[in-house]
Amino acid sequence: MSPVTARARSPFAGRRLSFARLAMSAIVAVALSGGVAAVAVLPTLPTPVDGTPTTDRWFAGYYDVTLDSGDQLARSGMTEGPGGVVLAFVVAAGDEDCTPTWGKAYTLDDAADRFQLDRRVERVRREGRPLAVSFGGAANSELALACDTVSSLADAYREVMERYGADVMDLDIEGDALDDEAATARRNAAVAQLQQERTAAGRPLDVWLTLPVAPDGLTDRGLTQITEMLNAGVNLAGVNAMTMDFNADDRSVSTSDLAIGALRQTAAQVADVWRAAGRDLPPGGAWALLGATPMIGQSDIEREVFTLDDARALETFTTQQGVARMSLWSLNRDRTCGSNYPRPKVVSTSCSGVEQAGESFAGILGADRDGTPSGRPAPQEEWPMIADDADTSPFPVWSSQSFYSAGVFVVWHGSVYVAKWWNEDGAVPDDPTLDAAASAWTYVGPVLADDVPFALPELPAGTYPDWNVDALYNQGDRVLYDGSGYEARWWSRGQRPDRSVLDRDYSPWKLIEAPAEAP
Structure with a gap:
């Protein structure tokens, strides 16, 4: 994935002509014309399936964790909007340091402390929305490059997946990582080991390979990655095509046409690779093994812009074909740039560079995708609500008598909220009568059982003079x-x-x- 983070719908959208329905209609018509009761001649016909079953079609946009900050959480796109989230990117702490980090900038603990990542992930998980963790990306060292043994690499992968309770693992392999044979072998063995562990424990692990594609489909290096992972015994859930940065010679072709052409070619390639590896295609065929991830708005290539109309065209195509997964790069960028940003042709990490007029790319690309990976049902367990207690809560308990600045966290009714603007003596944070836009508070996530109680930093007596009310x-x-x-x-x-x-x-x-x- 790029290192920068830079329709009115028809009421008949998504419908396809069904020959089974036509045949049944003809039988009914004949029966009625002969005076025979229609119900006596209705046959039992199987429901045709094109591509992925609708319950398995899911949407989750990539979210660049490294761009987070405490001040941004009140307007973060990670826990808002349709579908789920793919957290990006976990990489090694250094070229020879196997410690998993977020973009080499934050440890897992740093991310929990600085911008409440663990709590926000738990919210997504409890809401039953698709959740994936992506390893690799275009920058820094993918863990398989830094971890020198299969066991240490498996430990690193396991630590991340267990911490976030995720059951979808996304491996974004590009750049030098595509060519490193030793790292590829370690990665495949470690992933196979982890997947086998999870299967034995009754907790299936979906593994997706995210790979660059050209207008004519996957590169030879990408095809090799798929083949070797299958040969290593990994049960691949699918291949996610990075439909972006094509740099095509024909500038008259739209980015959506380029993406659609690339997906057609990739589907044919995936079918061939699966057969060559002795693997059966799923009932939905190769389309049930595909994902698509465009870079929304302005791309890294100045003349390549993925517009809202491109998003509509791609969504229509992927729905018709039954593509299993849709993503986008990235949720951080899914907004119109502000008027103070004078260079929309320069890729921004926090806006798309195109006028979105109140629409979101996630809303378009995620339309009609309410399913989950592998059709797994949403969690049905009862989540414990931890009582508000000033002595044990991770943040101060909300009070109508206090003043709150933007970015301040509070606890209320077992949940954590962050202030969107300065406020005092207003509605309670969980007021159900207020639209989210009207509330001064944004819901972050639940209070967790292992939260550390809120406490102010203490200094030794005498460090400074004691405060005096009269001074x-x-x-x-x-x-x-x-x-x-x-x-x-x-x-x-x-x-x-x-x-x-x-x-x-x-x-x-x-x-x-x-x-x-x-x-």
């Missing part, structure tokens, strides 16, 4: 209040420093986050 404080002054350190942002007197924990806008104080800042 006059100027910008830069530092004090201790209930064991925590605070620094004055401007002149004040008699204003308690601890208000700044929740109200970062109007409090004259700011919390000193780390003891290391003390002199």
Whole structure:
């Protein structure tokens, strides 16, 4: 996948002509014309299946975890909108360091602490939406390149999949990783091992290969990756084609036509590879083994733009053919660029570069895709609700008496919310009468059983003078209040420093986050 993150529908959309229905209609017509009761001649006919069964057709957009920040969570696209999410990308901490990280920038623990990734993933999982973790990508070192043994690589894959409770594993193999034979062998053996473990435990693991495609389909290197993974004993759920960055010579061809042509060729190739490996095609044929991932809006190639009309054309085609999976790169970019961004032809990590007029690519590409991978049912278990308790909750419990700045987290009725704007004495965070856009709060995810209780950082007594209600404080002054350190942002007197924990806008104080800042 690219390292940058840079219809009114017809009421008959998706319908196809069915010869079985025509035949049945003819029989009924003949029966009625002869005065025979129609019900006596209705035959029992199997429902025709073209491509993937509708219960197995799923949509999940890629979400670049490395672009997250606490301040962005109130408007994050990861837990909003249709379908599910493919978390991208897990890579090695270094060229020879087998530790799994998010884009080499964050450890798994960092992601949990900095932008609540574990909690947000748990929300997606509990809502029964498709969830996948993607390993690799175009940048950094895929784990198979850094882990020097099959066992260490399997351990790294297992750690990630278990942590996020995911049962869909996406392997985005491109660049140098396509040519590294030793890494390919390690990857295939590790994935086969992990898949066998999960199958034995009654927890099936779907494995998808995400590969680059050209207008004429998969490259030879991509075909080799599929063949060797099948030969290693991996039960591949499918091949996800990166229908993007074609750089075609004929500039008159639309990006959707390029993508559709590439998918036709890829379907034929996949069918050949499966047969050559001695594998039976599923009942839906090769289309049931395919996914498609366009790069929405402006692509890495300036003249290649995937518009909303392209999305509609691709969605119509994939629905007609019964393509199993639809994704997009990326959910982070699924919005119109703001007026302050003057270069829409330069790929942005946070907007599409095209005018979307209130529509989303996810809404178009995810239409009619309410299924789940392999048709697995959504979780039916009862999720425990953890009672609000100021002593054990991971964030302060919401109160109508407090002031809250944008980006502040609170707990309410066993759930975590983040403020979208400064507010006080407003509606409760889970007010069911408010539209999401009107609420000052965004639901992040549930309180988890292993959450660490919220606590302010403490400094040793005497680090700074104790705060005095009668003292006059100027910008830069530092004090201790209930064991925590605070620094004055401007002149004040008699204003308690601890208000700044929740109200970062109007409090004259700011919390000193780390003891290391003390002199």
